[in-house]
Amino acid sequence: MSAELAVASAAAAAVAAPPYLVVEQVSKHFGTTIALERASLTVAAGEFVCFLGPSGCGKTTLLRAIAGLDPATSGRILQDGRDITFLPPAARDFGIVFQSYALFPNLSVNENVGYGLRGRAWPTARRTHRVAELLSLVGLSEHAKKYPAQLSGGQQQRVALARALAAEPGLLLLDEPLSALDAQVRLHLRQELRALQRRLGVTTVMVTHDQEEAMGVSDRIVVMSRGHIEQIGTPETIYRHPASAFVAGFVGHASHFDAVVDASPGTLLADGITLPCLGARKMLYGTPVQAFIRPEDVALGPSATALEGHFAARVMHQEFLGPVCRVTLQVGRLQLEADVNPSVAPAIGEVLLAALPAERLMVFPRHV
Amino acid sequence: MSDAVLPARAPSPVVVPLEARLLRFGLLLALAVLVAGLVLPLGTLLLRAFQDPEGSFVGLRNFAEYATTPSLRLAAWNSLWTAALTTLLVVPLAFGFAYALTRACIPAKGFFRAVMLLPVLAPSLLPALALIYLFGNQGMLRELLFGNSIYGPIGIIVAQVFYCFPHAALILVVALSTSDARLYEAATVLRAGHLRIFGTVTLPMARYGLVSASVVVFTLVVTDFGIPKVIGGQFPVLATDVYKQVVGLQNFNMGAVVGLVLLLPALLAFAADRWANRQRSGLLSGRAVPYVPRPRRARDLPLLALCLLVAVALVGLVAVAVWGSLVTFWPYNLNLTLQNYDFDRFDTSGWAALWNSVRIAATAAIVGTALIFGTAWLLERGAPGGALASAVRFIAGVPLAVPGLVLGLAFILFFNHPANPLGFLYGTLAILVLNGVVHFYTVMHLTAVTAIRQLDPEFESVGASLKVPAVVTFGRVTVPICLPAILDIAVYAFVNVMTTVSAVIFLYGPDTKPASVAVVHMDEAGQSSAAAAMAVTILAITASVKLAQIATTGAVNRLTQGWRAR
Numbered sequence: 001m002s003a004e005l006a007v008a009s010a011a012a013a014a015v016a017a018p019p020y021l022v023v024e025q026v027s028k029h030f031g032t033t034i035a036l037e038r039a040s041l042t043v044a045a046g047e048f049v050c051f052l053g054p055s056g057c058g059k060t061t062l063l064r065a066i067a068g069l070d071p072a073t074s075g076r077i078l079q080d081g082r083d084i085t086f087l088p089p090a091a092r093d094f095g096i097v098f099q100s101y102a103l104f105p106n107l108s109v110n111e112n113v114g115y116g117l118r119g120r121a122w123p124t125a126r127r128t129h130r131v132a133e134l135l136s137l138v139g140l141s142e143h144a145k146k147y148p149a150q151l152s153g154g155q156q157q158r159v160a161l162a163r164a165l166a167a168e169p170g171l172l173l174l175d176e177p178l179s180a181l182d183a184q185v186r187l188h189l190r191q192e193l194r195a196l197q198r199r200l201g202v203t204t205v206m207v208t209h210d211q212e213e214a215m216g217v218s219d220r221i222v223v224m225s226r227g228h229i230e231q232i233g234t235p236e237t238i239y240r241h242p243a244s245a246f247v248a249g250f251v252g253h254a255s256h257f258d259a260v261v262d263a264s265p266g267t268l269l270a271d272g273i274t275l276p277c278l279g280a281r282k283m284l285y286g287t288p289v290q291a292f293i294r295p296e297d298v299a300l301g302p303s304a305t306a307l308e309g310h311f312a313a314r315v316m317h318q319e320f321l322g323p324v325c326r327v328t329l330q331v332g333r334l335q336l337e338a339d340v341n342p343s344v345a346p347a348i349g350e351v352l353l354a355a356l357p358a359e360r361l362m363v364f365p366r367h368v
Numbered sequence: 369m370s371d372a373v374l375p376a377r378a379p380s381p382v383v384v385p386l387e388a389r390l391l392r393f394g395l396l397l398a399l400a401v402l403v404a405g406l407v408l409p410l411g412t413l414l415l416r417a418f419q420d421p422e423g424s425f426v427g428l429r430n431f432a433e434y435a436t437t438p439s440l441r442l443a444a445w446n447s448l449w450t451a452a453l454t455t456l457l458v459v460p461l462a463f464g465f466a467y468a469l470t471r472a473c474i475p476a477k478g479f480f481r482a483v484m485l486l487p488v489l490a491p492s493l494l495p496a497l498a499l500i501y502l503f504g505n506q507g508m509l510r511e512l513l514f515g516n517s518i519y520g521p522i523g524i525i526v527a528q529v530f531y532c533f534p535h536a537a538l539i540l541v542v543a544l545s546t547s548d549a550r551l552y553e554a555a556t557v558l559r560a561g562h563l564r565i566f567g568t569v570t571l572p573m574a575r576y577g578l579v580s581a582s583v584v585v586f587t588l589v590v591t592d593f594g595i596p597k598v599i600g601g602q603f604p605v606l607a608t609d610v611y612k613q614v615v616g617l618q619n620f621n622m623g624a625v626v627g628l629v630l631l632l633p634a635l636l637a638f639a640a641d642r643w644a645n646r647q648r649s650g651l652l653s654g655r656a657v658p659y660v661p662r663p664r665r666a667r668d669l670p671l672l673a674l675c676l677l678v679a680v681a682l683v684g685l686v687a688v689a690v691w692g693s694l695v696t697f698w699p700y701n702l703n704l705t706l707q708n709y710d711f712d713r714f715d716t717s718g719w720a721a722l723w724n725s726v727r728i729a730a731t732a733a734i735v736g737t738a739l740i741f742g743t744a745w746l747l748e749r750g751a752p753g754g755a756l757a758s759a760v761r762f763i764a765g766v767p768l769a770v771p772g773l774v775l776g777l778a779f780i781l782f783f784n785h786p787a788n789p790l791g792f793l794y795g796t797l798a799i800l801v802l803n804g805v806v807h808f809y810t811v812m813h814l815t816a817v818t819a820i821r822q823l824d825p826e827f828e829s830v831g832a833s834l835k836v837p838a839v840v841t842f843g844r845v846t847v848p849i850c851l852p853a854i855l856d857i858a859v860y861a862f863v864n865v866m867t868t869v870s871a872v873i874f875l876y877g878p879d880t881k882p883a884s885v886a887v888v889h890m891d892e893a894g895q896s897s898a899a900a901a902m903a904v905t906i907l908a909i910t911a912s913v914k915l916a917q918i919a920t921t922g923a924v925n926r927l928t929q930g931w932r933a934r
Contacts, residue, residue, distance in 0.1 A: 069829050069832070090835045090837070096829070096830065100824050100826060102826035102829070102830045106931045107844070115831075118836065163830075167835070
């Protein structure tokens with residue numbers, strides 16, 4: 001019954017817009033270690049998807065399986081309706097930018113960008129034209145004759161991008177393309193990358209361990225951990241409605257503490273404090289849980305008094321972050337972080353009222 | 369469920385693309401060369417050690433005979449103690465020299481580096497011949513030996529010190545160059561004195577280099593044939609025993625046994641060296657700051673004196689050989705003459721031997737470099753791994769542990785076997801080329817692998833994503849970037865094949881005698897001036913090739929390395 005339903009809804013989605021890239025139950029084993037376990041996802045044409053996770057979570061393994069550089073052990077990968085699971089990279093249709101860029105150091109920028117434009121389809125005139133077009137697209141026309149070592153990191157990254165896009169691939173793969181750059185250049189290039197992707201409409205998959213980067217550029221994010229996909233969703237969904245404790249802890253900043261579901265529905269008991277929590281309403285009394293609260297959601301002072309379940313907390317520590325001041329609060333054995341306006345930041349040692357809004361408290365069953 | 373979403377497709381048969389098959393074929397070719405030039409000959413050698421001359425299996429009888437022959441046992445003992453003593457002399461000397469080059473402020477480091485390499489370019493016979501000029505029966509400085517004879521252990525050890533010095537010094541220079549200035553600063557800040565710093569920072573950092581250097585010197589001495597042949601007199605060692613058994617007594621089976629005995633210390637040394645190398649990795653972090661020595665007279669002046677002394681000895685010994693080759697009749701008529709260079713008067717092959725050597729060395733350099741660099745690239749980047757790649761990788765490391773004499777003996781036993789279809793190679797230049805390539809395979813292979821590993825590992829992946837065949841990326845990117853390393857490999861092959869004696873002494877035919885063997889023959893016939901002249905000519909050729917490499921480095925770099933400039 002449910003299978004039929006799934007078929008029906010999936011079929012409806014397929015009629016609406018057939019996914020450009022389909023990854024089905026893909027696993028990758030290196031000897032006895034499992035790098036990737038039954039990963040499934042789809043990417044729509046023109047979509048920008050990020051694989052996000054800590055190092056060793058399998059995100060690069062999945063990207064390399066899609067590229068055919070390290071073919072999957074089992075499962076299926078389809079691109080534009082074509083089964084590419086076991087095709088060699090050269091028989092696929094993608095461009096790739098590596099973390100190191102892998103620019104050929106002995107070839108000029110021109111030669112690097114035109115490296116894949118060879119054979120009968122690319123006579124010299126056409127190739128020259130295309131290379132010039134790409135270099136103006138990434139804003140490097142005046143550097144065409146330089147060697148990679150003579151360019152800055154950001155410029156090298158753009159050459160690598162131009163080279164990957166040269167033959168108009170249907171799919172653009174980016175393996176941590178920004179992580180070798182310093183923070184400011186990274187932010188700037190990230191926006192440029194996104195604008196360029198929108199303009200060209202090329203389906204893009206990017207691997208990153210930087211959640212801010214993933215949130216900033218993606219249509220959807222695939223959060224991965226230890227070879228598994230934890231959650232797939234828009235940046236907002238992932239931030240506001242994490243599917244697991246891992247996602248809640250990994251994406252964005254959050255304080256977390258252990259609690260138990262209390263007797264009255266929708267309340268938690270944590271270190272003697274009763275906290276109202278919408279997420280706990282469907283949980284059984286006595287269930288041990290892990291609760292997460294984002295610092296910007298913690299209510300302090302007057303706004304806390306209006307909320308149910310407020311409590312007194314002592315300020316232990318404060319950290320000035322520019323737009324906000326992050327204070328560390330101690331309530332019994334619980335430690336919470338809260339963001340406040342720096343102009344009204346409480347002093348260390350001060351005791352004030354705090355409350356956790358019931359709809360913002362994220363809870364996940366804890367396995368003990 | 370998925371079938372409802374996705375258009376059903378018949379699973380496409382897995383097609384191995386043409387390119388992958390070509391790359392695999394390349395690896396198979398490399399394996400074939402290594403099997404024919406190393407595995408099968410060594411296997412034959414092993415078999416022969418357990419057979420009698422008629423070819424029937426006799427078990428350990430040959431070994432028992434070996435162990436009960438006192439003269440053979442004596443040779444083994446002699447080899448061991450001369451090698452050990454040489455190692456004890458060379459390694460501290462080379463350490464001092466390397467320390468001066470890397471950790472002291474002395475002038476003319478470039479000159480000392482060049483002088484250090486001089487013995488590498490000459491056949492090992494050259495220092496032995498020079499010592500005979502100085503201390504031999506007609507030697508000018510014979511009195512300095514106080515009645516001892518240079519023919520025997522004294523001559524062997526002195527000549528070996530000369531011959532092994534650059535090998536030890538090269539390793540130690542590398543070991544001492546990898547230093548972290550921060551460690552020295554930390555030690556100084558903690559108020560450690562110079563001696564304490566030397567003992568707690570410098571020596572520990574260099575200890576694996578010291579192990580490597582000792583092992584290499586020990587192996588070189590045990591397995592070298594030229595020096596004991598020329599200056600050993602009646603003093604038997606393992607290397608000359610193999611020669612005596614095979615060439616003198618035509619006892620191939622006993623030769624095989626001695627060959628296997630010779631292989632033992634080499635194998636042990638090889639294992640020790642691998643161990644030391646494994647320990648060495650991870651000594652230095654990526655963030656290390658190289659150490660730059662500051663002038664300090666108390667350290668610099670003695671080290672400069674040591675360097676000058678070593679340089680005078682190295683250059684002096686070569687100069688004596690050159691001088692000896694130019695005088696009419698040593699030591700009675702010291703008028704200069706070129707008659708000793710009229711090789712056709714002394715040896716049947718004469719100048720043709722030199723021409724043979726150049727042809728063999730040049731072919732080995734060209735073919736060997738192409739084969740070895742190509743194979744290294746296939747192993748590192750081109751073909752997928754698997755059993756084939758592992759086999760090639762393993763066999764490529766073996767030649768380092770096989771002394772030239774053992775390899776040469778294995779070659780005759782294998783290629784001279786009546787049933788061998790490759791037998792037609794025997795006595796041709798081709799077999800000498802194959803021997804040369806296999807003999808020096810490991811070092812060339814490691815140089816190539818090191819150069820290739822410095823390239824971004826994703827070059828081939830980028831090429832594949834751009835639908836450019838790996839071979840094109842190899843030609844357009846890998847080879848141009850690695851050209852300096854490729855030239856190094858080729859020159860290394862040329863120099864070593866040109867100067868080696870031990871591997872080729874069994875293998876030449878009537879028309880293919882190499883110059884280094886001609887030196888041995890002329891010396892055996894008592895024409896030591898002509899022998900010295902031939903050795904000097906070999907040195908002149910290898911030195912010019914080396915100089916040509918240095919001279920062209922600038923041009924090559926301008927052509928292919930312009931991208932390195934920022």
